[in-house]
Amino acid sequence: MPFNFRAILLPDTRADADTYWLGLGFIALADALRLTLLDAGLAMFGWLVILFCLAALHINRLRDAGRQGPLVIVPLAAGVAVKTIVAVFAVTLAILPGFMEYLEAQGVDINDPAQVQAAGQDEALIAGFQQLMIENEADTLAAFSAGDWPSAVAFWLTIFAIGFWFARLPRKV
Numbered sequence: 001m002p003f004n005f006r007a008i009l010l011p012d013t014r015a016d017a018d019t020y021w022l023g024l025g026f027i028a029l030a031d032a033l034r035l036t037l038l039d040a041g042l043a044m045f046g047w048l049v050i051l052f053c054l055a056a057l058h059i060n061r062l063r064d065a066g067r068q069g070p071l072v073i074v075p076l077a078a079g080v081a082v083k084t085i086v087a088v089f090a091v092t093l094a095i096l097p098g099f100m101e102y103l104e105a106q107g108v109d110i111n112d113p114a115q116v117q118a119a120g121q122d123e124a125l126i127a128g129f130q131q132l133m134i135e136n137e138a139d140t141l142a143a144f145s146a147g148d149w150p151s152a153v154a155f156w157l158t159i160f161a162i163g164f165w166f167a168r169l170p171r172k173v
Contacts (some may be wrong), residue, residue, distance in 0.1 A: 008053050009059045011069075015060035017167040023057040024163055028156050035148055040063050053075065054159070058166065066172025075162040083155035087147035094146035099140065 007015035008023035010096050015023060027050060034046035058072040100110050106128070108119045131138045 007055045009055040011059040011107045013060055014064035015057060016064055016171065017018065018063075020057060020167055023053075024160065026148040027053050027057065028159075031152060031156070033041055035165070051080075054079075061166050061169070065112060065166075065169035065170055075159055078162060079155045079158045082158045087151035090147035091144055094143040095133075098133075098143070099129055100133060116144040117170040 004013060004015070004019050007013050008026060022065060030053075031046075031050050034043055034050065038046055055072050055076060056073055059069050062069055062071055062088050100116075103116065103119050103125070106119070108113050108125075127152050
């Protein structure tokens with residue numbers, strides 16, 4: 001059976017297991033190109049297109065297996081949840097060195113965990129660091145973009161892991 005591009009673009013056909021795997025690979029490649037080539041605004045629009053195509057592909061796979069369409073929520077929700085967790089973790093790790101430098105510049109002994117914890121709860125220090133992040137837009141954007149690739153890899157690992165379940169669903173005529 002030839003590859004059916006319609007199965008990854010519109011939720012109105014059937015996708016057998018082979019078409020499903022090829023579709024996942026094609027969408028993952030499109031996501032990698034999105035991260036590499038597009039700036040923030042277009043990348044966000046591209047992300048919505050990626051999610052739509054993923055939903056269409058999963059719906060078409062479920063249709064081929066004779067299952068209900070709402071089951072499409074499982075891989076999408078799991079993928080987005082894992083992506084969010086990894087992105088927050090990666091961005092936190094990217095911001096942490098700058099925060100520690102800021103605390104040190106404010107007279108906090110960063111080798112004393114009690115002082116660091118107290119400083120982390122000081123609203124004036126936090127507001128000052130937020131203002132510093134606003135003023136240094138380039139550094140802030142670099143820190144936030146540190147979560148792009150790790151979260152994308154985590155998302156796709158989750159999608160492909162759930163894909164083994166979807167691909168193994170027996171075909172119902």
